[in-house]
Structure formats: structure tokens, C-alpha cells
Amino acid sequence: MALPSQMQSSPVRGRYVYRRRRKRRGPVLLAALVAFGVAFWFAYDWGEDEAAGSGEAGQTSVMAVADPLASNMSRDVMKTTSAPPRWTPAVTQSAVVEEPAAPIQVPDPIEAVVEEPSPVPASVDEPQIPVEVTQAVGTTGGPIGMGAALIEQGRFLEARALLTQAIDSGAISASEALEARQMLGMVNEELVFGPEVFAGDPWSSEYVVQPGDSLSRIVSREDLKIDWRLLQMVNGLDRPEKIQVGQTIKILHGPxxxxxxxxxxxxxxxxxxxxxxxxxxxxxxxxxxxxxxxxxxxxxxxxxxxxxxxxxxxxxxxxxxxxxxxxxxxxxxxxxxxxxxxxxxxxxxxxxxxxxxxxxxxxxxxxxxxxxxxxxxxxxxxxxxxxxxxxxxx
Structure with a gap:
């Protein structure tokens, strides 16, 4: 079968290259994100003041032990249920708006919120941050500042939800969208590619290895929409057969x-x-x-x-x-x-x-x-x- 490609090269390189470390780096990542968030927060507020008014190839699964057992031991994690932070996209002065813009919501915040957001004006100069968000997050720096504050507080899932919706909304600038992608890339080194399962994460859970299991069998048994190599990757396994009966591993559901x-x-x-x-x-x-x-x-x-x-x-x-x-x-x-x-x-x-x-x-x-x-x-x-x-x- 002919698979098309070409070998002509160019000296131009992609601007950003991401590399994943295999060892745990939660504390280091958190410290880096804290420094990143604080620096961005102050830079954002300063700039705001200045600018006012402007098929697998022959792969065979290797079993942990010989006797198969079809029981499913995956365990989902409980979620919190308090009201989510919200961010409302900016509306320019020249725009004619008949109804308030739909807010961006972040599920499962950690802190309970009791106040209702104030109505969004029909025409504003900057994104209007509801009162409960400034109380829960502690910033009025728009979605990037809010995301940085959530990351600083260790609220990675909320930051991911808010920044994803900000990117999808199209209401932030290209530079802000790039900033959001970079922040989420760092956060997901832990949430997705790290071995830890975070409480409330709907995309991952824990699984206890059963007799007869292999990584490919776990993917099939749990109906995971991924390749078994991802389980090897996120759990830091040098070899796929190095799983043991009774071992708890992280699984990602996909797709x-x-x-x-x-x-x-x-x-x-x-x-x-x-x-x-x-x-x-x-x-x-x-x-x-x-x-x-x-x-x-x-x-x-x-x-x-x-x-x-x-x-x-x-x-x-x-x-x-x-x-x-x-x-x-x-x-x-x-x-x-x-x-x-x-x-x-x-x-x-x-x-x-x-x-x-x-x-x-x-x-x-x-x-x-x-x-x-x-x-x-x-x-x-x-x-x-x-x-x-x-x-x-x-």
C-alpha cells in the first residue's frame, strides 16, 4: 500500500515543542504554574491600565497471569456539586446586543457560591466578571487571569474547563488563545499524561488489575476509546506486561x-x-x-x-x-x-x-x-x- 509523503525539508521549525517527563513532577509543575500565574496576573493588570480607552503491526497482548477474570474493577471518582465560576465574553461599543452573551461555565468548583451574577450590560468595554467569580477566584483579569488564579490555587480541572470554553468561544484575542493553550498544555501534563487520577475528572478513573489482564484486554473490557499504549505511557510502565494483579492503574476513557x-x-x-x-x-x-x-x-x-x-x-x-x-x-x-x-x-x-x-x-x-x-x-x-x-x- 502506498502511503504518501515527501522528503523536501525546510529550515523553519515549529515555535513550540512539548516534551513529557516520565517521572512525577506535581510539586515542580505547581510551583512553575504559580510563578507563571502570578507574573501574568500582574502583567495583565499593568497592561490593562496602560491601554484603557484603546492497525497494530503484529502486536500481541501479554497477560499478567494465565487465568482470565471478566470482572470490572474500575472506580469512578465523586464530583463536587457547587455552583460554577462564569466568564462573560467582551462586547464592543459598536456591537448591538439584544440579549446578554451566554456565560462560559466551569463545572464543579470547590468553593460554594451563594450570590447571583449581576446582569451583563448590553455594551461594555471589557469582559464583565460576575461577583461570585471574583470572590471565588480572586481576580478580575479576564479568562486568562481567572485561569491563572485557578491554577495557582491548584484547581486544575476548573481552569481547564474555563480556558477550554474561552478558546472555543472565539471571544478572546489570538495572543490570549495562545496563552490559554500553553497554560492548558502544562496543566494536562498532570491531568492527562501523569499517573494521578484527580477527583472529579470525568475523563479518567482508577482500575484494579485482574487475573488474566493485559493492557489491551483492559482497553477492550472497559470499552476505552484509546490505544493500549496510552495506558503504558501514563502509568510509566517500561514494558506493557509489567502490570500485576491487584495493582491500581490510571485509565483514560477517551475518545x-x-x-x-x-x-x-x-x-x-x-x-x-x-x-x-x-x-x-x-x-x-x-x-x-x-x-x-x-x-x-x-x-x-x-x-x-x-x-x-x-x-x-x-x-x-x-x-x-x-x-x-x-x-x-x-x-x-x-x-x-x-x-x-x-x-x-x-x-x-x-x-x-x-x-x-x-x-x-x-x-x-x-x-x-x-x-x-x-x-x-x-x-x-x-x-x-x-x-x-x-x-x-x-
């Missing part, structure tokens, strides 16, 4: 989905869909030269997740066997199928790695989406065949 912005060469990763989805992380990607990357909605095709794929260059006919270090598409391939009337006929389109990291952030491929080593393996582990979708936009 994960992605959005690719061609203009920015950016892939945004989310958990879930719709208004309840949660932003996870952004990746810089390489795309097709001459605007050859197709657009629309795609889904990971069943049987088309491949580790160490072979590849034949459709232009030259040159064949690259599996594990060939010169294989231009790297070690992972995720074949995609079009779901729209305009892209159902696409063949050979997918997401893969690259042996030329300098091509990331440029239009250098034959149309496919490419990622660096250390990032393509994460995307491979997150995406589920026949479930995960990728929306490619101009």
Missing part, C-alpha cells in the same frame, strides 16, 4: 479528537466533543506543499493504524521496508477516511511521523499531516480506530 489549522500548521487535541469537551494540547505539524492537504472531517480508518509501516514512493516507485531508518514516514501511520461528500474519495491520506524534523511547520509533504518523533507516538496512542475524528480547516 480523543483533533483539529488541524492549515494556516497556523497547528493540531489541537481535545477529549470529547461538543460543549463539554476539554482541550489537551497543541502540536506544530507539517502539511502538504501547494496546499495539497485536503480539508473537512476525517476519521481514523479501521485497520489503518500501523507501527513500522512499509512505504512506496508513488512518484519514484522506491520501496522502503518496515524499520528502515530512511523511511520518510517514520515509525507510525494513521490512515484517515473522509466523512464529507467532498473528501470521501480521498485515498492514502493520513497522519505519520518524519525523519526530517525541520520540515515541521512547513508545507513539504505530499499532502499528509506529519509530526515529530516523540509527538507522533503520543497521537498514535491517543487515537482510536473508527472513533477519533480529525477536522482539517483552512
Amino acid at each position: 480523543f479528537h483533533a483539529e488541524v489549522n492549515k494556516r497556523n500548521h497547528q493540531l489541537d487535541l481535545f477529549m470529547g466533543e461538543g460543549p463539554e469537551r476539554a482541550f489537551v494540547k497543541s502540536y506544530t505539524v507539517g502539511l502538504g506543499q501547494f496546499d495539497s492537504t485536503p480539508t473537512g472531517r476525517f476519521r481514523v480508518r479501521k485497520g489503518q493504524k500501523i507501527v513500522n509501516p512499509t512505504w512506496t514512493n508513488p512518484r519514484t516507485g522506491e520501496f522502503y521496508p518496515a524499520d528502515d531508518p530512511e523511511n520518510p514516514i517514520g515509525e507510525y501511520w494513521l490512515g484517515l477516511e473522509g466523512l464529507d461528500a467532498t473528501n470521501k474519495g480521498e485515498r492514502g491520506f493520513g497522519i505519520h511521523g518524519t525523519i526530517e524534523p525541520d520540515s515541521i511547520g512547513t508545507d513539504s509533504s505530499m499532502g499528509c499531516v506529519r509530526l515529530r518523533d516523540g509527538e507522533i507516538d503520543t497521537i498514535y496512542a491517543l487515537m482510536a480506530e473508527g472513533v477519533s475524528t480529525i477536522d482539517v480547516r483552512q
